[in-house]
Amino acid sequence: TTPNDSPRSGRSGSLSSPPVHDSPQRIDVNPPKGTRDFPPEEMRLRNWLFDNFREVSRLFGFEEVDFPVLESEALYIRKAGEEIRDQLYCFEDRGNRRVALRPELTPSLARLVMQKGKSVSLPLKWFAVGQCWRYERMTRGRRREHYQWNMDIIGVPGVTAEAELISSIVTFFKRMGITSSDVGFKVSSRKVLQEVLTCYAIPENLFGKVCIIIDKMEKIPMDEIKKELKAAELSEEAIKELLQVLSVKSLAQLEEKLGAAGEAIGDLKELFSLAEKFGFSEWIQFDAAVVRGLAYYTGIVFEGFDREGKLRAICGGGRYDQLLSTFGGDNVPACGFGFGDAVIIELLKEKGLLPELSPLVENIVCSLDHTLQGAAAAVATILRERGQSVDLVLENKPLKWVFKRAARINARRLILVGSSEWQKGMVGVKILSTGEQYEIKVDELK
Ligand SMILES: Nc1ccc(Br)nc1
Numbered sequence: 001t002t003p004n005d006s007p008r009s010g011r012s013g014s015l016s017s018p019p020v021h022d023s024p025q026r027i028d029v030n031p032p033k034g035t036r037d038f039p040p041e042e043m044r045l046r047n048w049l050f051d052n053f054r055e056v057s058r059l060f061g062f063e064e065v066d067f068p069v070l071e072s073e074a075l076y077i078r079k080a081g082e083e084i085r086d087q088l089y090c091f092e093d094r095g096n097r098r099v100a101l102r103p104e105l106t107p108s109l110a111r112l113v114m115q116k117g118k119s120v121s122l123p124l125k126w127f128a129v130g131q132c133w134r135y136e137r138m139t140r141g142r143r144r145e146h147y148q149w150n151m152d153i154i155g156v157p158g159v160t161a162e163a164e165l166i167s168s169i170v171t172f173f174k175r176m177g178i179t180s181s182d183v184g185f186k187v188s189s190r191k192v193l194q195e196v197l198t199c200y201a202i203p204e205n206l207f208g209k210v211c212i213i214i215d216k217m218e219k220i221p222m223d224e225i226k227k228e229l230k231a232a233e234l235s236e237e238a239i240k241e242l243l244q245v246l247s248v249k250s251l252a253q254l255e256e257k258l259g260a261a262g263e264a265i266g267d268l269k270e271l272f273s274l275a276e277k278f279g280f281s282e283w284i285q286f287d288a289a290v291v292r293g294l295a296y297y298t299g300i301v302f303e304g305f306d307r308e309g310k311l312r313a314i315c316g317g318g319r320y321d322q323l324l325s326t327f328g329g330d331n332v333p334a335c336g337f338g339f340g341d342a343v344i345i346e347l348l349k350e351k352g353l354l355p356e357l358s359p360l361v362e363n364i365v366c367s368l369d370h371t372l373q374g375a376a377a378a379v380a381t382i383l384r385e386r387g388q389s390v391d392l393v394l395e396n397k398p399l400k401w402v403f404k405r406a407a408r409i410n411a412r413r414l415i416l417v418g419s420s421e422w423q424k425g426m427v428g429v430k431i432l433s434t435g436e437q438y439e440i441k442v443d444e445l446k
Contacts, residue, residue, distance in 0.1 A: 150338050
């Protein structure tokens with residue numbers, strides 16, 4: 001067949017006829033499944049949220065850090081049966097390296113702390129806002145990426161660090177207009193579980209796995225929990241005791257169960273006492289069932305929840321004193337939290353607290369005829385050099401079009417470059433909110 005007789009076109013042509021290009025296959029204009037675009041309106045909301053994350057981090061004296069979205073898969077290979085492991089977005093790269101899109105930021109932070117070693121002095125107070133990934137079966141239609149705000153304190157063994165972290169999140173909620181009537185923190189300590197398991201001589205290496213099973217307590221039937229604990233070689237008696245301890249409703253009850261001497265009760269009492277000093281007592285409550293779903297927590301754990309119970313956890317965190325040593329590094333005490341960008345927006349919507357964020361540009365500059373396009377560009381440059389934002393009309397457009405665009409981009413004033421004014425070194429100015437208009441020398445524009 002001749003070049004033009006491509007079976008697809010179905011047209012018979014001759015060599016002389018111009019090549020017929022089939023219309024190109026239209027790409028899928030949606031982002032990949034489970035991911036989001038951020039067009040301007042959504043991007044303004046995201047920037048507003050992240051600016052608040054950053055402002056709170058600044059108020060608490062934290063320094064911003066970031067890491068690659070792509071990490072070695074080895075950072076996340078933990079054998080405790082975590083969901084985060086099951087949903088790892090991992091693959092083999094062209095160099096046959098096992099890599100993964102990070103599902104969380106803490107392992108990267110631990111890696112960087114290890115890399116810095118003795119070159120940094122403790123304590124470190126670092127924060128990051130980064131996109132995290134999971135490969136979720138789309139059957140559940142959930143997102144595969146979200147942005148997480150993390151704050152971590154490295155090198156402080158006492159619970160004052162956890163109190164500081166909870167205080168930073170409370171500060172953030174208050175900035176959002178969220179109160180302790182809207183949101184609270186369930187607080188416990190993994191040392192509660194540790195002390196029970198030690199009583200029953202459960203091997204240390206089962207600790208993470210037991211925590212992950214317990215974390216599913218409110219998500220799967222109790223029979224399933226018991227089955228999984230039994231499969232993890234816990235005796236019936238140990239399971240019974242464990243579930244009993246996890247159902248206590250107060251620190252006093254916990255003290256009766258575990259005694260006053262244990263670290264768990266000591267840490268929790270100190271945290272609740274510090275809460276008074278920091279001023280966030282009404283935000284926190286003891287809840288023995290809180291363990292969080294990450295294997296590496298070793299002490300205090302907490303999660304922010306909406307008191308109406310309509311949403312998933314807003315944020316979560318805790319102490320992870322062994323993480324660096326599991327990476328082969330010197331052990332350093334550490335604690336931190338993760339705060340996702342999705343649930344908080346749902347909560348703000350629920351509470352009618354989403355901000356009105358319109359675009360804002362100070363000036364829209366246009367020439368009144370095409371011969372003055374260069375003059376308009378010169379005026380735009382002068383204004384920009386004076387720190388003024390300018391939307392320069394880049395084509396010859398009727399004034400009606402310019403006014404429509406000015407309204408759409410919420411411009412504060414319209415600068416008109418007309419031939420008679422320009423010959424006098426002047427431009428026309430119209431304040432769009434009041435309609436006030438005047439002429440002014442370009443040099444006097446500010
Ligand atoms: N870890 C993780 C990552 C991405 C999303 Br969406 N949720 C949780």
